Amino acid sequence: MTVLELSTVSKRYGQELAVDNISFQVEEGRIVSLLGPSGCGKTTTLRLVAGFEVPDGGDILIRGESVRRKRPYERNVGLVFQDYALFPHMSVEANIAFGLRERGVPPAEFLARIRSVLDLVKMPDYGKRSPHQLSGGQQQRVALARALVTQPSLLLLDEPLSNLDAKLRDALRVELRQILTSAGITTIIVTHDQSEAMSLADHIIVMNKGRIMQRGSAEEIYSAPASKFVADFIGQSNWFTGRLDGGRFVTEDGLSLVIAGKAPSGAVELGIRPERIAVRTKSATAAVGVNALEGVIEKTEYLGSTIHHWVRFANGRRIHAVVQNNGQCFARDGESVRVEIRPEDCLLLTPDEPDPSEPRDDRQSIYTDGLAEREQRKVS
Incomplete structure (x- = not known):
């Protein structure tokens, strides 16, 4: 009823x-x-x-x-x-x-x-x-x-x-x-x-x-968020702009990621939840996935139940990854790592229409570069 x-x-x-x-x-x-x-x-x-x-x-x-x-x-x-x-x-x-x-x-x-x-x-x-x-x-x-x-x-x-x-x-x-x-x-x-x-x-x-x-x-x-706004409000995401090339998404700064599922029509953005990103040390013996990117740990935050990594790639792109703390040995600042992303964890969404009455809301800086803001607040 x-x-x-x-x-x-x-x-x-x-x-x-x-x-x-x-x-x-x-x-x-x-x-x-x-x-x-x-x-x-x-x-x-x-x-x-x-x-x-x-x-x-x-x-x-x-x-x-x-x-x-x-x-x-x-x-x-x-x-x-x-x-x-x-x-x-x-x-x-x-x-x-x-x-x-x-x-x-x-x-x-x-x-x-x-x-x-x-x-x-x-x-x-x-x-x-x-x-x-x-x-x-x-x-x-x-x-x-x-x-x-x-x-x-x-x-x-x-x-x-x-x-x-x-x-x-x-x-x-x-x-x-x-x-x-x-x-x-x-x-x-x-x-x-x-x-x-x-x-x-x-x-x-x-x-x-x-x-x-x-x-x-x-x-x-x-x-399955319906828009970038929903994806950002319910959780956090790393965002990439770029173009579709067959079964791949090629970012504007040159990264290429295999995607799964049907992409929306028109311009798209790619979002990846931080907890869906695997961070492995170079010595890890696990099989390498289809989306494997080499990077360096720029900053690690130990928060007890979770470990937050900010990984910098060679092209300058930085992403945020969250790893569950299961008592394992985890990567440290300055360590070379391999980042792996499953194709099914790539969210492809049509960009939200900007509202001309509001200031620009740069979600990329909020979620991938928010670390810099926190570090600056500590200094000040």
């Missing part, structure tokens, strides 16, 4: 088109993420669904009923805000009961429903505490319990983990996914964090400049 449907929805603020004629559906029990950079329209879309904004065009349906003209409290939608918005003068139980009271639920039902959601968010013994006695992660779970206790048709989460430190955010992602799955509630999550979207959502909708750029599972979007 379709719980939420947006049909050709648009929203304009003055001259700015924040949401540009978007359409999508969300089925019962699905967790969907709206993912994109700041200003892409994802939060405006959430506000339109919640009822805080009215669309200029199109319609929004919840369980088949148009809610375009309904107030937020008439939509049976639960919200968890970025700052949690807990009432500091109320206990955890009172915070959770607030939504029940506002929706006219009989007080006799309060205790059972509050206990049920506290169990769900793994905080059964915290009902009498005040928000200031809770950690950030615990406050987030109370805010989630307050939204779930009203049994909404749709749950909306606005950057739910952005206020937490990195380590807690990673741990809470797993818990949040388990809670949402256990509740079985249809959920929309707005985030700019690709890891958050990929770990929490069944389905991801990538947005940019008010439009939907691609939708699909995390695996589909990462492995």
Whole structure:
């Protein structure tokens, strides 16, 4: 059953088109993420669904009923805000009961429903505490319990983990996914964090400049991005410009790579994910692949679980490669290495159309020469 449907929805603020004629559906029990950079329209879309904004065009349906003209409290939608918005003068139980009271639920039902959601968010013994006695992660779970206790048709989460430190955010992602799955509630999550979207959502909708750029599972979007923008936003890539020559891609600086699959029509760019690049020392005995390039390790970053190499080729080109740390001996700065790339790991995409109103975004410098910027910041 379709719980939420947006049909050709648009929203304009003055001259700015924040949401540009978007359409999508969300089925019962699905967790969907709206993912994109700041200003892409994802939060405006959430506000339109919640009822805080009215669309200029199109319609929004919840369980088949148009809610375009309904107030937020008439939509049976639960919200968890970025700052949690807990009432500091109320206990955890009172915070959770607030939504029940506002929706006219009989007080006799309060205790059972509050206990049920506290169990769900793994905080059964915290009902009498005040928000200031809770950690950030615990406050987030109370805010989630307050939204779930009203049994909404749709749950909306606005950057739910952005206020937490990195380590807690990673741990809470797993818990949040388990809670949402256990509740079985249809959920929309707005985030700019690709890891958050990929770990929490069944389905991801990538947005940019008010439009939907691609939708699909995390695996589909990462492995087969529809555009250079999507490939760069979901992960990192080394980019090459050049031309197709039969089954090869010849870069502008003279590298030649065997490719697999059908190339798009028109001009193309080639992208290679850093983790799809094998880095082997000259003494390695593994068989040489079809795309084997000689280079020198210019810089190595040891990050525990992964090892990052920047390899410089004889023609001056530098690429970024990420190797999993399995306890193996790895190449060091200044060491000669062989870089190998499988043909099926070469992403061939049509270049994104430049926006004349924005400054040029040089993705090559961001992802292959970002090391120089980090080194400069250390010096300064």
